[in-house]
Amino acid sequence: MKTIVILGAGTAGTAIANKLRRRLPKDWDVAIVDPSGTHLYQPGLLFLPFGNETEERILRERGSTLGKGITWHQKTVKAIDTNRRLVELEKGDELSYDFLIIASGTEVRPEMIDGMLGEGWRKNVFDFYTLDGAKALREGLANFEGGRLVINIVEMPIKCPVAPLEFAFLTDDYLTKRGIRDKTELVYATPLDGAFTKPLASKTLGYLLEDKGIQVETEFMTGEVDSEKNVIRSYDEREVPYDLLVTIPPHMGAGFLEDSDLGDELAFVPTDPHTLAAKNVERVFCIGDATDLPSSKAGSVAHFQADLMAENILGAIDGKELEPSFDGHSNCFVETGHGKAMLIDFNYETEPLPGQFPIPGIGPLPLLKECRRNHWAKLMFRHVYWHALLPARPIPISPTMSLAGKQLSAAAELGGA
Amino acid sequence: MSLEALQTDAEGYLANRDDWSEELAQELASQMGIQLGDEHWKVLKTARTIEGESGSSPGLRKISKRSETPIKSIYKLFPDGPAKLIAKIAGIPKPKSCL
Ligand SMILES: Cc1cc2nc3c(=O)[nH]c(=O)nc-3n(C[C@H](O)[C@H](O)[C@H](O)COP(=O)(O)OP(=O)(O)OC[C@H]3O[C@@H](n4cnc5c(N)ncnc54)[C@H](O)[C@@H]3O)c2cc1C
Numbered sequence: 088m089k090t091i092v093i094l095g096a097g098t099a100g101t102a103i104a105n106k107l108r109r110r111l112p113k114d115w116d117v118a119i120v121d122p123s124g125t126h127l128y129q130p131g132l133l134f135l136p137f138g139n140e141t142e143e144r145i146l147r148e149r150g151s152t153l154g155k156g157i158t159w160h161q162k163t164v165k166a167i168d169t170n171r172r173l174v175e176l177e178k179g180d181e182l183s184y185d186f187l188i189i190a191s192g193t194e195v196r197p198e199m200i201d202g203m204l205g206e207g208w209r210k211n212v213f214d215f216y217t218l219d220g221a222k223a224l225r226e227g228l229a230n231f232e233g234g235r236l237v238i239n240i241v242e243m244p245i246k247c248p249v250a251p252l253e254f255a256f257l258t259d260d261y262l263t264k265r266g267i268r269d270k271t272e273l274v275y276a277t278p279l280d281g282a283f284t285k286p287l288a289s290k291t292l293g294y295l296l297e298d299k300g301i302q303v304e305t306e307f308m309t310g311e312v313d314s315e316k317n318v319i320r321s322y323d324e325r326e327v328p329y330d331l332l333v334t335i336p337p338h339m340g341a342g343f344l345e346d347s348d349l350g351d352e353l354a355f356v357p358t359d360p361h362t363l364a365a366k367n368v369e370r371v372f373c374i375g376d377a378t379d380l381p382s383s384k385a386g387s388v389a390h391f392q393a394d395l396m397a398e399n400i401l402g403a404i405d406g407k408e409l410e411p412s413f414d415g416h417s418n419c420f421v422e423t424g425h426g427k428a429m430l431i432d433f434n435y436e437t438e439p440l441p442g443q444f445p446i447p448g449i450g451p452l453p454l455l456k457e458c459r460r461n462h463w464a465k466l467m468f469r470h471v472y473w474h475a476l477l478p479a480r481p482i483p484i485s486p487t488m489s490l491a492g493k494q495l496s497a498a499a500e501l502g503g504a
Numbered sequence: 505m506s507l508e509a510l511q512t513d514a515e516g517y518l519a520n521r522d523d524w525s526e527e528l529a530q531e532l533a534s535q536m537g538i539q540l541g542d543e544h545w546k547v548l549k550t551a552r553t554i555e556g557e558s559g560s561s562p563g564l565r566k567i568s569k570r571s572e573t574p575i576k577s578i579y580k581l582f583p584d585g586p587a588k589l590i591a592k593i594a595g596i597p598k599p600k601s602c603l
Binding site for chain 1: 557558560575576585602603
């Protein structure tokens with residue numbers, strides 16, 4: 088018997104497990120390790136704080152997401168021994184592998200910032216990147232009666248890099264509906280040099296912040312949350328006061344990658360950008376949020392990677408060279424509030440461009456532009472997630488980016504690419 | 505290559521990574537009022553190495569850990585926005601998000 092071991096059964100791990108199980112012969116065991124008994128649809132966490140999403144709709148029993156013939160070890164991974172090709176689990180159990188896929192994602196680490204877990208935590212300091220955080224924030228928002236609401240990205244990289252901006256737009260919408268928008272100062276504090284950092288996006292989308300009256304505090308790297316004074320303080324001693332703080336804490340890779348040969352300083356796995364093989368070791372691949380790649384940490388990316396990685400692993404089993412097929416393709420709907428959303432489609436080389444995005448059977452969707460149809464498509468994504476993404480069934484979007492419908496001239500005019 | 509002949513993007517970041525040299529870094533830094541010492545070099549070279557490895561300009565925490573320079577000290581070495589200054593002087597793109 089030969090074995091492929093997959094570490095982590097989130098979006099990426101589940102998709103690649105289901106795909107490989109269907110494609111591999113019976114003498115291959117597909118084993119997956121994940122201690123948690125439920126699968127969380129994380130994009131739903133964006134809507135839950137506003138009361139527009141329910142826990143039941145975004146949680147499933149993990150067993151129901153893993154296809155027949157996949158062996159699930161409900162345990163925590165402790166370490167990897169690449170010399171002996173062994174994975175060490177809690178309680179001293181071991182799994183040996185012929186190929187290993189690291190799919191352990193990333194998690195938020197609020198304890199890394201002084202004072203973040205202090206007095207105010209989950210009273211007027213919240214995160215929405217975890218289920219508990221999003222639920223607490225739902226209460227926090229319901230009790231909010233106006234004041235300064237600050238949304239703060241502590242540092243990059245984070246998963247779903249547009250989610251904090253979407254959160255700001257949805258907050259504007261929510262407060263307007265509650266009739267307290269004019270009693271609220273909405274502030275977006277980012278370590279980057281703008282809410283939009285690419286030339287085309289800042290030019291075409293800057294109006295969103297202006298129209299919605301969102302103040303932007305740039306190049307703000309939070310060193311401390313001061314719960315006594317209710318301010319966040321940056322390393323260069325600037326202070327941003329808040330009545331309600333929505334923080335996106337620092338992200339790190341899984342615990343077993345920290346201080347290991349496989350993880351970098353933030354416990355992300357140095358990975359070949361095109362073949363997705365882990366660097367400097369044999370027979371190990373990395374997929375999804377766990378990589379150190381500049382592609383977005385997003386579910387769509389995990390899906391595209393799973394498609395291409397499955398082919399590469401099947402090839403490797405037959406002794407073939409790995410294909411450098413992954414191009415950094417990402418495809419994301421960006422909520423802009425008031426029932427609208429944008430669609431962005433890009434890769435390592437090409438920034439999000441305007442134009443039309445053709446989807447067979449659904450029709451073209453406008454790119455880099457707000458519209459109602461994109462909002463409906465974003466809501467439909469939950470259905471696509473459970474029924475196509477996780478079971479790794481085909482979706483009508485190519486795993487590599489296509490230029491069809493995109494206005495290349497838009498970037499050229501700005502002198503960018 | 506002289507400063508005038510350099511190709512930069514609209515925001516003044518070096519367009520071609522390979523145009524970079526230590527002399528150029530010295531010149532860029534002194535334009536920004538920074539006199540480069542050993543501590544600066546450690547940070548700059550680390551940022552450049554990480555960008556070469558991973559294809560994206562690193563955040564300050566990663567630079568800090570790899571170069572064993574506390575974030576506070578990086579702010580002293582490169583006052584007025586270390587993330588941008590480091591990228592400019594080290595000849596790598598500015599730290600970006602996907603939009
Ligand atoms: C608020 C929010 C909104 C988002 N919106 C979108 C969106 O609109 N579109 C989009 O495409 N993406 C979105 N995303 C991002 C998307 O959810 C992630 O990119 C995606 O889930 C990544 O998949 P992954 O498998 O790499 O990681 P995950 O799905 O996070 O899975 C990692 C798994 O590894 C397991 N694990 C961790 N440590 C260990 C260990 N030691 N041993 C064993 N198992 C371990 C965990 O239990 C987990 O199940 C959003 C994310 C958030 C937080």
